Amino acid sequence: MSDDTVVVGLTSIDLEKDACVKGLTTRTIGRIIHFHDVVTSTNELAREMAEGGAREGTVIIANSQSEGKGRNERRFHSPRGGIYLSIVLRPSLGPDEISVLPLVMGLAVSKAIQCTTFTEARLKWPNDVLIDGKKVSGIMTRSSVKGRNVEHVIVGIGINVNTSLDDLPEDIRQSSTSLRDVSGTDIDPNQFARDLLYFLDLVYSQFIDGQKEDLLDQWSSRSDTIGEEVRVLTSGGDVFGRALGLDQTGALVVRTDSGLERISSGDCIKLSA
DSSP states (O other): OOOOOOOSSOOTTSOOHHHHHTTOOOSSTTSSEEEEEEESOHHHHHHHHHHTTOOTTOEEEEEEESSOBOGGGOBOOOOBTBEEEEEEEOOSSOGGGSTTHHHHHHHHHHHHHHHHHOOOOEEETTTEEEETTEEEEEEEEEEEEETTEEEEEEEEEEEOSSOOGGGSOHHHHTTBOOHHHHHTSOOOHHHHHHHHHHHHHHHHHHHHTTOHHHHHHHHHHTBSSTTSEEEEEETTEEEEEEEEEEOTTSOEEEEETTEEEEESSOEEEEOOO
């Protein structure tokens, strides 16, 4: 590992550099890790570093964020107890080929959760990870594209690990959970971070190596969306129907009363019980 920033004075439930990276072997993601205690936004730090030439796979990880953002610039609440990280990626692919990255990264998160807690984590299109129907993690990506070239992609991930739900806003507590709540005991954040980086690196390597179809199949097998009656809120209006599956770009295919509709972005709400 490189000589990364280490924050002193971390408590026993926070990430510690030496414990987090011990035994970690990855091909791309996690070869360089910058540790922080509190940041405004790991995504913003990652973007600044990417624009400054940061190497692919660089990770910025923090114990909390004061101004975390999710999709569509919504606030992403980031209290202590969670793990918040952003990754700089530089795939040699076209803009139309990277649209599945949020799904691929969500698949990695679900695998890490299952490895750590032995609990099944389901995937909600397009970017949430659920346990027992409640959100435990969110993923977002932001790309910098010039012409037909992708300069970099920032992948932001937030996970409720040992998060106290009392530290979340009241309006999202009922729909949220944490790994500690699910398992009934504190989760070792360093072990979980190692598992997470391992699976993120694994699925990204598979994606770059041309295994997109298999990864989408794996995502579909863990999906909480496919086969359900849904309402999808899009910029062009609400779409109602049954979610049939994904196309090769990661778009959701919905059967509506007027036929099949392909939705590349939107907020999906499951209507069936």
